[in-house]
Amino acid sequence: MEVKDKFIKRYEEGYMPWAHENADFNLIEMVQNWPIKVCKTAEIGCGTGTDAIWLASQKFNTVAIDSSDIVIDIAKKHAKKVKSKCRFDVCDFMNDKIEGAPFDFVFDRGFFHSFEKLIDRKIIAERVSKTLSEKGLWLSLIGSSDDLPRRKGEGPPQRSALDILKAVEPYFKILSLSASYFGSESERPAKIWVCLMRKRDDK
Numbered sequence: 474m475e476v477k478d479k480f481i482k483r484y485e486e487g488y489m490p491w492a493h494e495n496a497d498f499n500l501i502e503m504v505q506n507w508p509i510k511v512c513k514t515a516e517i518g519c520g521t522g523t524d525a526i527w528l529a530s531q532k533f534n535t536v537a538i539d540s541s542d543i544v545i546d547i548a549k550k551h552a553k554k555v556k557s558k559c560r561f562d563v564c565d566f567m568n569d570k571i572e573g574a575p576f577d578f579v580f581d582r583g584f585f586h587s588f589e590k591l592i593d594r595k596i597i598a599e600r601v602s603k604t605l606s607e608k609g610l611w612l613s614l615i616g617s618s619d620d621l622p623r624r625k626g627e628g629p630p631q632r633s634a635l636d637i638l639k640a641v642e643p644y645f646k647i648l649s650l651s652a653s654y655f656g657s658e659s660e661r662p663a664k665i666w667v668c669l670m671r672k673r674d675d676k
């Protein structure tokens with residue numbers, strides 16, 4: 474079963490433990506402290522849209538995509554409630570181009586890490602690089618293998634720093650890779666990698 478189909482099934486069952494009500498503090502801190510200047514932005518695998526709506530509230534011209542129409546409907550309802558200018562589209566990132574590309578900044582929280590095979594993560598890195606403008610930035614929040622081992626199916630996938638490097642290094646320069654935990658309402662948020670990358674000049 475393809476990754477997108479697993480998520481479509483989960484959303485049909487109403488199972489979405491990754492959903493969060495407040496924008497992830499790792500995104501907020503990176504945007505404010507790096508700083509990442511207001512620009513044309515895309516979120517990949519946006520889920521219920523919390524982080525994309527926050528980006529739009531900070532004046533980022535934001536498009537957010539997900540392959541599940543159920544979750545995009547939820548995100549659109551959230552956006553309407555808070556009068557957000559964020560655009561939400563159903564789009565399969567592994568096969569389709571995001572309308573409006575290129576973007577200057579791409580964000581994902583738990584999309585890249587959802588792919589088990591290195592070859593798929595390499596394809597994602599290449600596709601993100603093609604989605605970005607020259608010198609574009611990619612911020613990815615990725616479940617960390619330095620967290621306690623969990624039972625299969627529990628908690629986010631866990632990736633090592635090497636798993637990340639092997640996939641992204643050909644397409645991106647790593648600007649910052651730090652250990653953190655997911656910003657969420659959970660009592661014991663999972664450990665993550667916060668990885669900020671810049672597209673390589675020749676990609």
Ligand SMILES: C[S@@+](CC[C@H](N)C(=O)[O-])C[C@H]1O[C@@H](n2cnc3c(N)ncnc32)[C@H](O)[C@@H]1O
Nearest residue numbers: 477480491518519520539540565566567582583
């Ligand atoms: C772990 S969830 C994270 C959702 C959201 N970013 C969050 O943190 O709440 C991963 C998301 O990636 C989406 N996804 C999986 N495969 C996809 C694909 N091929 N194209 C676009 N989105 C995809 C899923 O539908 C799901 O919403």
